[in-house]
Amino acid sequence: MITTPDSTQSYLQEIGRYPLLSPEEEINLARQVKAGNLRAKQRMIECNLRLVVSIAKKHQNRGLPLLDLIQEGNIGLSRAVEKFDLNQGCRFSTYAYWWIWQGITRALHNKTKMIRLPIHLNQLHSKIKRTYFQLNQEYGRQPSLDEVAYAMDIDPTHIQEQLQLSQEVISLDKFVSENQGDTLGELVAKDHSSQKYFENLMNKDELSKLMGHLSERQQFIIGQRFGLEDGQPKTLVEIAKLLDMSREGIRRIEKKAFQQLKKYAQFA
Template identity: 60%
Template sequence: MATQHDSLHYYLKEIGRFPLLTHEEEITLARQVQAGNPRAKRKMIEANLRLVVSIAKKHQNRGLPLLDLIQEGNLGLSIAVDKFEPEQGNRFSTYAYWWILQGVTRSLQNKGRVVRLPVKHWQVGNQIKRTRHQLSQELGREPTVVEIADAMEMDLTRLKKYLHSLQETVSLDKFVGSEQDTTLGDLIEGNDSTQSYLDLLLQDEELSGYLALLDDRQRFVISERYGLEDGKPKSMEKIGQKLGISRERVRQIIKKAMQTLEKCALSA
């Protein structure tokens, strides 16, 4: 009987046979997809299966086998192919990234043991990590929770509230206890579930980094469009209703945001 490892090895070998597409080929195939050509859709999907694997790998060990994550990511890829508008001028991989990511993370929310939290929580978590590291360098020791809150200019109660929201992912007893001299090192040097939390922060740091490049409105629109907050993608019409703008204006905001993200990806 084939093992998960054998199945994965075979799958990776198979998708390696499909050639990547040039920008011109993407445009041609995308227009054929818009015209209802199923063969063109299959070619676009096949050429981007390795992108799905790359994204899925960043989210493994979070409650679902890698092959399951790849399968969910492939569904997101299929949606991206159907929705891609080559006239906007973006590379397909930039556009597809968000649909693939949405498929993978929603599958974890629905089926895995880790609960998907709003992007803002991960951004705060990353800020905590950076602040802790900076204070450790300055003080020559692990900073206290109070020192971290002061450095972040955040109310201690509010900081603890953020941490409590993560408790389904990691035990936070040591960190959010009543003792004010509890150190962040107590959390970081904790058990396996603590390590899972840190892994999650690292895996989502790339996403937070990309979103940080956008202005507030762009970030909101991208988050709503791809369901990054609640796992439920919204239509451009619904996003427009929330912001009091037209569907066309939402499309323009998405286009500009994608151009920013694509420049970042190319310069990385």
């Protein structure tokens, strides 16, 4: 979809006409939707379009225009309206969050799957990784970029450029690690031959791939637990309400996700 600032602003103004629902209105509409009332379904969707926008904005600059993200989120919203059950004991917006998030992230995943480095660059990237881990085992520490370049008999700048290319789907504004204030963009601007730069760049690249090996539900739970989406970490109980599951069920999924991340990290 081709979008412009004007088209985005026009859409935001349009959905601003729909008022938020009170708890009583929400319950009444949900009952009508269950009874097959299509007008009630449409109104419930319209009155929650702003929720989709708020979630979509958190996923900007990752490969899709905002209106495309909103469109995918709206599909998730429609599905949430169809599936919502008042017996779940939570507000509709809480329940719909998962469906909207799923629609948006799935679209982003499909988009980024189409982004591929040329074959020769992929081969070089794989060779860099193999050399990096071989030297790590040999030295018993993290090798520097210069050491990897020497072992491969290529210019360190060549490795640096390759690593930057491999980061194209990762935002430069993302923090490299929890305990580090530098963003990836700031590290790139620093001394490229430093061990810290090479180590953090590799870790960020690996982290992106590790999360990609989790299921959508696992990604959602890990993201919610650590507040990756909105900076607000949630408890197991809060996530259980979002997904209409038991606390223990969420804990098991979380545990398995961590096991998968750890296992893949060891053999990557």
